[in-house]
Amino acid sequence: MFSQENTKSFSLQEAIDFALENNRTAKNAAHDIKAAEKQKWETTATGLPQISASIDYQNFLKQQVSVIPAFILPEDVRNELGLETDDQFPTVFGARQSMNAFAKVDQKIFDGSYLVGLQSAKVFLEISKNAKEKTDLEVRKAVVNAYGNVLLAEESVKILERNIDVLKKNLNETTKIYENGLGDEESVEQLQITLSGLESNLNNTTRLKTLSYQMLNITLGTEIDSNTILTDNLESLTAKNIILELIEAEENIENNIDFKIAENDKVSKELLLKLEKSKALPTLNAFLNAGYSTFGSDFVFTDSKQKWFGSSLFGVSMNIPIFSSGGRGAATQRARINLEKAKEDLTETQQKLKLQIAKAKSDYQFAIEDYDNKKQNLNLAERIEKKNQTKFFEGIASSFELRQAQTQLYSSQQEFLQAMLDVINKKAELETALNTINN
Secondary structure (H helix, E strand, C coil), X not given: CHHHHCEEEECHHHHHHHHHHHCHHXXXXXXXXXXHHHXXXXXXXXXXXXXXXXXXXXXXXXXXXXXXXXXXXXXXXXXXXXXXXXXXXXXXXXXXEEEEEEEXXXXXXXXXXXXXXXXXXXXXXXXXXXXXXXXXXXXXXXXXXXXXXXXXXXXXXXXXXXXXXHHXXXXXXXXXXXXXXXXXXXXXXXXXXXXXXXXXXXXXXXXHHHHHHHHHHHHHCCCCCCEEEECCCHHHHHHHCCCHHHHHCCCCHHHCHHHHHHHHHHHHHHHHHHHHHHCCCCEEEEEEEEEEEEEECCCCCCCCCCCXXXXXXXXXXXXXXXXXXCHHHHHHHHHXXXXXXXXXXXXXXXXXXXXXXXXXXXXXXXXXXXXHHHHHHHXXXXXXXXXXXXXXXXXXXXXXXXXXXXXXXXXXXXXXXXXXXXXXXXXXXXXXXXXXXXX
């Protein structure tokens, strides 16, 4: 039951759709967009009213003593205390305990850095969205590669098993002929060498198949040892991926995600330049606070009869930058230099993308042509091997010639499988470069 619950079947498109939802890199990219949305609001909120409140309680364990001149005291008090007019009289001001409760509202009125920050938050969100699109394209391409590698391994195992069955039959017949004295020992040995090589290759390919499934599971975002079943086969998938119209597709560089990312970088550098310039502008802030205070020699502040004294204050502050010893100017020039670099990077990215698309089209066209060529070669190799097998058992061809024909066939089989995989992978690369996905 556990095995059945963890078994999933996928066509290539279903695998892509599943990975876009479950691949861990794709999920993290989606989280980055949500984080960018929160950061955008966080930046916006700094320019909105900020309200804070505080409650303070103070208790002087020993109050500070102050001295006052004795002449300010009434004469009868001076006489009672034995003070002269020029004496100093120690006393304590204020209550020993106090409590204050205040609320404050702060509001930005003008701050150039805040305005630039709002624009930067929007650009950062756009960067996160473009990063998600880039990640999805890379995940899609990785799924296509991993899916194709599994199919390649599956087909390789089947072909090797089929070749081994045929070769064992040939070896058995040749051995009987040799034992009957009608053949030579070398013919048996040649077939044994070929069989040994095929069996070794099969063992290695079987191990690679297991690794290919594990890699596919990781790419899909499932457990590494999940039981995954592929419903597409290599040959039909190759046929579906031969779309000659792609080779003539319009090269719209602006659609390419790498161009969008480079453009994002240029815009961000423009905003950094505006930020440095804004630091030379004054900032204006306002505040309003209100509160109540009460005093006493003992802690009686919870008494409903305790008297509280209210107060309120409104204020506006302006900060005017005047002289920074050239620091702001240097920062502005540095930001301008970085902007020029970003512009150059955008131009270079545009040129590289044109070359990348042209190369991707060329590689895809070659993959299709190579697929047709390898298919014809495989047909020829099968005919040649069959003829040499007939000649061998008729005594016309040597065991060495048969082994050569068999080796050529096995090589043609693997080349044909690889040619089919190349068609699928090169199409995925071209679609990624064009940012045009054909399901």
